[in-house]
Amino acid sequence: MKQRYVLRVNGRDLEAEAGAHESLLDVLRERLRLTGSKKGCNEAECGSCTVLLDGRPVVSCLVLVPDAADRDVVTIEALAEEGVPHPIQRQMVEQGGVQCGYCTPGMIMSAYALLRDNPDPTDEEIRFAISGNICRCTGYGKIVKAVRAAALEMKEQSGNGGAAS
Numbered sequence: 001m002k003q004r005y006v007l008r009v010n011g012r013d014l015e016a017e018a019g020a021h022e023s024l025l026d027v028l029r030e031r032l033r034l035t036g037s038k039k040g041c042n043e044a045e046c047g048s049c050t051v052l053l054d055g056r057p058v059v060s061c062l063v064l065v066p067d068a069a070d071r072d073v074v075t076i077e078a079l080a081e082e083g084v085p086h087p088i089q090r091q092m093v094e095q096g097g098v099q100c101g102y103c104t105p106g107m108i109m110s111a112y113a114l115l116r117d118n119p120d121p122t123d124e125e126i127r128f129a130i131s132g133n134i135c136r137c138t139g140y141g142k143i144v145k146a147v148r149a150a151a152l153e154m155k156e157q158s159g160n161g162g163a164a165s
Contacts, residue, residue, distance in 0.1 A: 010078035025060035036076035047133030050106035097146035099137035
């Protein structure tokens with residue numbers, strides 16, 4: 001049996017009809033057409049579906065849609081402002097942290113949450129923050145380099161130690 005849910009996604013209240021057993025990921029992709037979050041394993045193993053729920057990174061494949069109702073959901077689509085990629089998005093491309101691209105949205109969302117809370121992370125902190133995201137292409141070195149470069153770019157843009165924009 002389906003019912004209507006109001007989801008606050010990327011700053012907007014959106015309505016979706018779904019069954020109580022459906023995942024946030026499926027509703028985002030299939031009902032709301034926000035396809036940036038990827039459906040990889042559907043078992044919380046790969047992290048490709050990572051979004052922010054009330055500011056915290058979560059794997060959206062395990063969040064049931066009723067549990068996301070009336071909460072703040074931020075997807076990869078929200079990071080670019082007026083068509084300008086966020087520094088993390090730009091640096092992932094420039095530093096070669098993107099290869100096949102399947103893990104990229106989840107990786108970026110995890111990194112975004114890290115840099116919002118810790119604008120100057122160590123490599124170890126970056127690796128810990130992205131540890132729930134599996135990348136089979138890059139070996140993680142270029143991703144860590146991209147997050148470091150984004151942190152520096154954000155710090156330079158803000159002029160005050162850098163908080164995630």
